[in-house]
Amino acid sequence: MMPRPIRHTAAMILLALLLVGAGASTASAKPLVGIADQKADMFTDPRFLDLGIRTARVYVPYDVTTNPRQLVNLDRWMGAAKAAGVAPLVTMERSSDRRKRGRAPSVTTYRRQVRKLRRRYPFARAYSVWNEANHGGQPLSRRPDLAARYYRVLVQECKGCTILAADLLDQPNMTSWATRFVKALGRQPKYWGLHNYLDANRLSTKGTRKLLRAVEGQVWLTETGGVVARRNGSKVKFKGTGVGHARAVTKFVLTKLAKVSPRISRIYLYHWNSQTKMDSWDSAFIAFDGSERPSLDVLRSYLGRPLGPPKGPAA
Template sequence: MPGRNVSRPSALARALAVPAVLAVLAAAGCGGDGTGGAGTTTTAPAPSAPRTTTATTPAPASRLIVGMGDQNASTFANPAFLALGIRHARLVVSYDAMSVGFERQLVDQWMAAVTKAGIAPFVAFGHSRVHPARLPSIGAYSAAVAAFRRRYPRVRTFAAWNEVNNQSQPTQRAPERAAAYFDALRAQCPGCTLVAGDVLDQAGFVGYLRRYRAALRSRPQIWGLHDYSDTNRFRTTGTRAFLRAVPGEVWLTETGGVAKFGRSFPLDLQRQARALRYAFTLADSSPRITRMYLYNWLGAGPADRFDAGLVEADGTTQRPAYRALARVLRRR
């Protein structure tokens, strides 16, 4: 086994972590175009083996770039993480992070860590930590994002807003405003790589994307999807619907196997490993899917409700999900 890291995430990192899977796995009828899907149950769904008849022919494995979504700077100095050979990482930050001292400090630490490790950063903006329900004006958003870009000029890959359709975001009922944020970011950084959409595969996301696309003034080349529901329910419904709903390249900007989530997904590390392997099956199901970011590195404690960590909370690497990922990456 690779080396171990016994450090725990800092209080700052825990405060700012964004476990995106929570809402979608708890929602009834999540996934697809909002017309169906499994709801919340009191026991974990039986994870039958994925059937090859439900997915399209896999694309060549070599084209897929694999990254890690994680809020903790310590992850990117961990020997066990570095042994995987992952060279792309995703961070979720408040759109106004530069005006909040403690969040700016966290981002400084994270950026220093990925730079030292030679890892390419991808930043997704989201709601303010100070005013989480506030939908900023286009001018306020543009000014705040410009401040971020001045402080971190190395970052050239962005999502204008993380999980625009999630109930935790003020953009949930404002797809037109979410589209305007994308256009504003494109205007100030025409040479950047920008990911549009970045939606969660929950009920109604196709309708949300329809309004979002209609409001755009620019033409995105890359679209982002968080396919937690498909991955952990071993299905293709949401992923297929997303591919039909948008043109061009697709990134799975958050994905991964859930070790536990409340009563719906009791702790099951073997099921988590199977879901992680299935995440790659979904990624390989279309040549349009070119990148995926797994979430996240450290596991949670026994009292925590949500856990998608690839390794244990103390950094040890006994989890089957870590071993499964190492094997998958070696074969690619």
């Protein structure tokens, strides 16, 4: 039998090794990867199913239940996601009604619409308060205090759900908006969403690190990706566009940005497939003609899936 001091030393060494091993396991853990896309056909594409992805993001007008056409599309998206075994992240968005687009709903209206969504899609267990809430075109861009009230509504109406404070765009007012939100809420939320297209397409980590320093809790990259083409009139400069650029950005996001902090626990890449040759924004893995782009093999490799020959000409 070992003397007590030796047994104690051996136990301490074993404990230290276990702690180091646990730390290494945590450090090497990859963020969960999902796709952000509004179209239900993604869930029946064999190439998507082969990836084994288990979460997807959709943004919906807060009053979607009052618009029959939009509700049919959302029903189709939700039904297809459920059938494919994909858990939805639902992000609230301004109304598509031009008469209401510039106005934020009252807390009572927001609660009523949340309740309708919860009854219709009880399997949806992750919500974000608002899409790109700090963007100047959004009615909450100067109202983080109202967003904090919406956050409380979601916490109350979706007990046990994962609630994101908001999806923020990586622009200059990002951290000031977040700071004001926290002050209005009176505490730090557990989850934030970030659309870091600037960082991603400039191959930078600056903006992402800035938000991480400003807030606590997990940060989900709820929209990010490499831009193939922009036709939306934006003057924001990237390092480039095109399929080669999108491939490099996808690799950067998954291998560099993902490792900036263990607090980055999810990445939603936007988006699965483009619809036309002249989409105003195109960062898709699948071109409008159905052909695969090089970025898809980057994603396959990251997820440990076999690489396949591209189908059709690259766009």
